[in-house]
Structure formats: structure tokens, C-alpha cells
Amino acid sequence: MFGPPSFLKAFLAFLTILSACESLTTTILEPIRSTGNEVGLIFIPGTSVKSYQYNETARVIQESTELRVWVALTGDYRHDEVYTDQLSFAIEDAISELKKAGMTSELYAGVGHGWGGYYLQEYAQSSNKKLKALVLMGSATSRTTSLRDFPIPVLTLAAELDGVTRITRIAVEYEKLTHNTTGFLKGLYRTPVIYIEGANHAQFASGGLNSHIKLVDLKANVTEEDAHREIGKYFNAFLTVTFSSDDSKIDEALNQLTDAFLKSVKKFQPFLDVRNLDTDGEESMWTLLAQEYFADEYGDRVAVSNEILENPWFYSTGPSISFNDDNMIIKTIALIHAKEQSYDPHWAMGMESPHEIDMKLIPKDAIWKALGKQRDTILKSEPNTCRSLNQLAVILALSASTEKARERYLSQGRPIILENDTNKFYFMWVPSPLDMWENESGLHVSAISLINDQYHYCKVMSPYRAMEWINVDSLRDYKFGLLDKK
Ligand SMILES: *[C@@H]1O[C@H](CO)[C@@H](O)[C@H](O)[C@H]1NC(C)=O
Ligand SMILES: *[C@@H]1O[C@H](CO)[C@@H](O)[C@H](O)[C@H]1NC(C)=O
Ligand SMILES: *[C@@H]1O[C@H](CO)[C@@H](O)[C@H](O)[C@H]1NC(C)=O
Ligand SMILES: *[C@@H]1O[C@H](CO)[C@@H](O)[C@H](O)[C@H]1NC(C)=O
């Protein structure tokens, strides 16, 4: 075997370690209380955020709790961005600095912001249990990580107007909390997922963000002070439940976490409900609604079913009408274009919703004909357009959003502009993607349609995509729009 001699390998490894830790710094903020359970918060910054930008947040946390909170602000990472190789050195260093400064307990909690939080949660899953709890601010555990099985308690704090870690990404974390009712209460206190109304990504720190990150964040609707007060309140509740030995304080904190959860339900659940319209795995409810909408006044005479297919089966299968006794059954077909969700935190900013939904439906006139003698003797009507389905998607998305989010979109957001359908023959309908483009005026959407006597095919927007646009992307300036292109 050839290769570098082992002493050289050891030397190279030593150099790597040296370069990983040479520049790192830790700033200690001493406790403001002389009594109370000692807890050490180790801050891991978001990309391009300087360590001192957390001193205000840290101070508010110290003031919000009866615990004796020490703070270690880590900083001076390479290129102002946390990477896995530097993280364990940063935490080791923070712990040793905390000890040197006089902290005696070993109750350390990691606090990660943005991308720093993604790396921190990875570290916390694999590390030697130095951290006893985790707080993720505008950040999340990886998609496949179960909160229930997370080795230590985790508080996930979401900012409503976070342009970096979008609220729809945090909805995935909220879902982890709620999808299994066994041990639900324990999860609520051990791994709470809480949202802060009107705050943005920058407000987890102070003084704003630098560089490219600033451009993707949304405009906050609360002051930095108010955001910090909320952050302090939830840090206190979580840290008290996790570390305090004062029963009355713990009771109070449990109540706060319950209240926070009830608020989170109101915010996150509608996102999931609308997402589940696109697909619940077997059926596309959105396609069922679309068919019922097309059936119009015959809606209550037909039973609609749906099958989600991938190509080539979607390509080769059409919708059908059948009868069971006198009852008409319409079978619709759907294809959901959802992109693979990336695990790389750098790409966690992408939209959560499917890019488009392709539907094979039956037009009203075909239903009218098939009903034969049962039908009313009404005049044939103009068929609906695929555009009208996009309109419906927008209405669904608006009505599921909170009143404030709706008003914000209507007053400040770039609107969804529904263009006329683009009609195609089948061999061109199949390969043409939903036409969706963004400019300063808004998000333009033109459905791809195919209509004849028997069939009405539509490539349309997903209601969840409309909801993400309304709640997040519409609030950004055009040139920094992140709408993923196919
Ligand atoms: C935080 O750091 C900045 C910059 O060094 C300083 O101006 C400010 O006073 C500090 N605030 C606190 C609460 O320590
Ligand atoms: C729900 O959680 C319990 C306790 O962890 C576990 O035993 C059970 O398998 C889970 N159920 C589902 C459907 O995941
Ligand atoms: C929040 O938004 C409302 C409505 O646009 C506005 O009147 C208010 O001034 C905003 N508050 C802050 C703190 O940005
Ligand atoms: C869109 O369709 C409507 C109704 O068919 C029509 O009046 C209008 O001219 C069309 N707009 C464009 C830009 O083609």
C-alpha cells in the first residue's frame, strides 16, 4: 500500500484541527442573578451574524427567567458561517470558558440560529451528551429526525415572517409533534414548536443581517424589542420545565407552553390542512374538489373518486364515468409534481409545496350527456376554465391564512395574477409544465388545458403553493424571489 506515511497523516490531521479552531472565539456573559439553578446557554450564530449580535437576545433571556443563566457567545467562524468541523471545537471552548468564568453546574443548552442550528442539531444527535437541551431559532431538526426520539429536549422557535427558514418548513416540525397522539403531552413540553407572530429571521439577533441572507428575509411586523420579549418568555418556559427545581415555577411554565401550543395550532394546522388537499398519499382531495366544481349543479348526483398516478401510467390513463345502479361515478386521475426535499440546510429555503398538480377531469357537458334521461333539460353551458380552478386554489389559500397574513398579502404582497389558460393538444399537453413566472407585478400563472367533449385536462396550481406564496414569497422583492424553477 502506498500513500502518505502515517506520521504525515497525523501531522495533516493536526493542521486541520489547528485551522478549524484557530480563529474561534467565545464571549461570556455572566449571570445577572446570584441564585437559581445554573444553566449555560451556548450560542451558535446564523450565517454572517456576529457573536455580539446575540448579546441583547441573551440579556433579555437572562432577565426573563429566575434561573441563573450563563451565556457563551461563540463566533469568528471561517467565512462567518458555522460548519460541522468547527462546531465541536466551538462547544468545547465555550464549556471550558464557562467553567473558567465560574459556572459550576454541567447543564449546558445549545442555542442555534438559522443554518447554525441545522448543524447544531446534527451535533446534538451524535455528540457525547455534553448538551442537555437545544433551542433552535429559525431553524429545525432534519426532516427525517423524529422529535419524539431526539436524545435531548428541543425547543423550536419559529418566526412568522422568517424568509430564511420559512414557516411552512417549521410546519413540518409541528406535524412531528402532533401526528402521534401517544405521549403527545410529553412532546408538547419536551420538544415544543412555537411561533412568534410578526417576527422575522433577523430578530432572533439584533442589528439586522448582512449580505445575501438579509435579502431573503421578510419585513418584520413587530419591533426587535417585542420579538426579544417573546423569545425571552419562551426560553424561560422551556428552560424552567427542563432544568428548574422549583415546582411552582415549573407549573407556571407548563401552562405557558400549553398556551403557546394552542397558538401554534391556529397558525400551523391550516398549512398542513391545505397541504393535505394536494395529496394525502392515496387521493388528491384538491382534484376531487376540482371535479365537483366542474360538475357544478350535477355535483350532488355524482360520486367522485381519484387516483394519483406517476408517469407513464398517468399518461396512458384517462378519467372515466361509470354507473352503479343509477348513481354516476366519476373517476379522476392526478399527477403531483413535488420536488425531492433537500437535506442540505443551504437549500432548506426552497418552497415546501408541489410545483403543479395535473388533473384529468370530466367536463360538465359530458356529465350532462351521460346522465341521459335523468338530466334536466337545461341549455348547455360554457365549460369552466382551468383558470377558474387556480382561482379556487387562491381563495382556499386565502381563507386558510390568518386574518393578519391575508391583510398583509392584500396590502403589501405581490399578487397572484391568473392568466388565461394555454390550450394544447394531448401530445403537447403532456410535456408542457404549468406556466408560472414571477416578476415585479407578481406571480403569473397560466394553466395548461385540454378540453374536448369527453375530457377536461388541467395543469394547475396547488392550493398549498398559493398559500406559501401568500404567506412568504409574495412579501419579498422580486429579484430575490426564490420560486424554484423547473
Ligand atoms: C452588545 O454588543 C454591542 C456591540 O459590541 C454593544 O454596543 C452593546 O452595548 C452590547 N449589549 C449588551 C446588552 O451587552
Ligand atoms: C406513537 O408513539 C408510541 C410511543 O413512542 C409508539 O409506540 C407508537 O408506535 C407510535 N405510533 C405511530 C403510529 O407512530
Ligand atoms: C405592522 O403592520 C401594520 C399593518 O401593515 C402596520 O400598521 C404596523 O405599523 C406594523 N407594525 C410594525 C411594528 O411594523
Ligand atoms: C382572456 O380570456 C378572456 C375571456 O375569454 C378574453 O376576453 C380576454 O381577451 C383574454 N385575455 C387575453 C390576454 O388573451
Ligand SMILES: *[C@@H]1O[C@H](CO)[C@@H](O)[C@H](O)[C@H]1NC(C)=O
Ligand atoms: C410582468 O409580466 C407580465 C406578463 O409576462 C407583463 O405584462 C408585465 O408588464 C410585467 N411587469 C413588469 C413590472 O415587468
